[in-house]
Amino acid sequence: MAGTVIGEGLSVEGDITSDEEVVVQGNLRGKLTSSDAVSIGPSSVVQADIAGQSVSIAGQVTGDITAPERVDIQAGGRLVGDVKAARFTIADGASFKGAVDMEV
Amino acid sequence: MSRLSSEVSVLGPATRVTGRVSGEGSLRVEGKVRGDIQISGDAEIAAAGNVEGNLTAASLDVSGTLLGDVVASGPVAIREGAVVRGDLRATEVSIEPGSRVSVRLMNDFELDLGPADAGAAAKRR
Amino acid sequence: MSQSSIIGAGTVVRGNLEGEGSLEIYGRVEGDVSTTGEVLVGEGGAVLGDVTAAKISVSGAVQGDLRGSEAVLLERGAKVVGDLSAPRVGIANGALVRGSVRTEGEPAPAAKRAAGPGLKPATFAAKPVAKTEPKPPALSRVSEPLEAAAPARPKEKAPERRPPPPVLPSLGKGAKGKKKKDRDE
Numbered sequence: 544m545a546g547t548v549i550g551e552g553l554s555v556e557g558d559i560t561s562d563e564e565v566v567v568q569g570n571l572r573g574k575l576t577s578s579d580a581v582s583i584g585p586s587s588v589v590q591a592d593i594a595g596q597s598v599s600i601a602g603q604v605t606g607d608i609t610a611p612e613r614v615d616i617q618a619g620g621r622l623v624g625d626v627k628a629a630r631f632t633i634a635d636g637a638s639f640k641g642a643v644d645m646e647v
Numbered sequence: 648m649s650r651l652s653s654e655v656s657v658l659g660p661a662t663r664v665t666g667r668v669s670g671e672g673s674l675r676v677e678g679k680v681r682g683d684i685q686i687s688g689d690a691e692i693a694a695a696g697n698v699e700g701n702l703t704a705a706s707l708d709v710s711g712t713l714l715g716d717v718v719a720s721g722p723v724a725i726r727e728g729a730v731v732r733g734d735l736r737a738t739e740v741s742i743e744p745g746s747r748v749s750v751r752l753m754n755d756f757e758l759d760l761g762p763a764d765a766g767a768a769a770k771r772r
Numbered sequence: 773m774s775q776s777s778i779i780g781a782g783t784v785v786r787g788n789l790e791g792e793g794s795l796e797i798y799g800r801v802e803g804d805v806s807t808t809g810e811v812l813v814g815e816g817g818a819v820l821g822d823v824t825a826a827k828i829s830v831s832g833a834v835q836g837d838l839r840g841s842e843a844v845l846l847e848r849g850a851k852v853v854g855d856l857s858a859p860r861v862g863i864a865n866g867a868l869v870r871g872s873v874r875t876e877g878e879p880a881p882a883a884k885r886a887a888g889p890g891l892k893p894a895t896f897a898a899k900p901v902a903k904t905e906p907k908p909p910a911l912s913r914v915s916e917p918l919e920a921a922a923p924a925r926p927k928e929k930a931p932e933r934r935p936p937p938p939v940l941p942s943l944g945k946g947a948k949g950k951k952k953k954d955r956d957e
Contacts, residue, residue, distance in 0.1 A: 546661055547662040552687075555667070557667055564659075744845070748861065749873075751872045760820060
């Protein structure tokens with residue numbers, strides 16, 4: 544049901560902009576912007592700033608994350624970069640290094 | 648409805664990619680791509696899809712727009728309503744009436760027109 | 773009132789064919805073919821030359837350009853080396869083509885009309901080489917002349933939605949969108 548799925552074997556070098564849900568299971572180097580939910584799967588390696596309505600990270604991401612709603616780093620996920628979101632969770636088993644702004 | 652192989656990526660209709668898409672697997676483009684696509688699997692450009700860039704894939708099925716060169720290790724099908732411009736190299740290219748194309752087909756095959764003095768085929772009385 | 777002409781399987785024509793009717797080629801033509809009607813290059817037929825007609829259907833071999841003012845259709849088994857241009861082009865699975873294919877831009881000019889009905893070879897040094905007379909194997913549609921009698925009357929309607937040729941930017945080799953045409957979805 545997700546609008547866009549970048550499968551595990553695929554790599555994108557460049558910018559992705561979308562008005563629908565984006566699921567990334569492959570690799571991305573560049574920039575990802577969606578007005579809907581963004582999900583980075585466990586097999587993904589991403590070097591990009593990500594903006595989404597909400598962003599869920601289960602893979603490896605280097606870049607700044609911005610989401611008006613929420614950012615979640617899942618177990619096994621790893622984020623190096625800054626986070627700006629109203630809600631932010633880091634699961635047990637996740638890794639994170641960066642600054643956080645919860646728009647307090 | 649796509650006949651693509653197991654691992655299928657989809658660029659949805661509200662998505663735009665500016666850059667290069669490459670790797671293993673198949674891809675259905677329903678949105679816009681400005682940049683080259685190079686994949687090991689099958690490529691499909693849906694009616695709403697719009698690709699400006701070169702495309703390399705196992706096969707290609709186009710119902711949308713493709714401006715760029717195509718190299719396919721298998722067949723290329725250009726459907727009714729498609730708009731395609733560029734050089735196409737494939738094992739087989741089919742073009743449906745109702746498509747708008749300005750393409751160069753670079754298929755390799757032998758055109759054997761028979762010896763000069765014989766009638767065609769063996770249809771002698 | 774034009775008629776159907778047939779170049780039978782055992783016939784070789786060296787020279788140009790020009791006329792107003794329709795033409796079925798099962799033999800070999802070395803020269804250009806030009807008619808206001810339809811041309812069929814049947815299986816086993818071969819044309820070394822350009823073909824200009826309202827509608828061109830090919831199941832045989834052609835080395836030359838195909839210009840249809842209405843349509844060019846290549847069926848399975850066709851082998852064509854040359855350029856195709858027509859408002860409607862069809863290339864079936866199993867047809868082999870090497871050359872350019874255009875459905876955009878101006879349609880091919882209508883074939884010029886020769887005086888008189890039927891197909892009249894202009895410079896004709898035809899030698900029916902084999903023993904057979906020009907008679908196709910088993911072709912019932914031959915008996916009735918094709919309906920494209922009046923030259924300017926299209927035999928089949930062009931597809932309803934034939935939008936004007938789009939103004940597409942002329943791209944070189946798959947440019948990375950150096951000229952973008954904005955298409956709003």
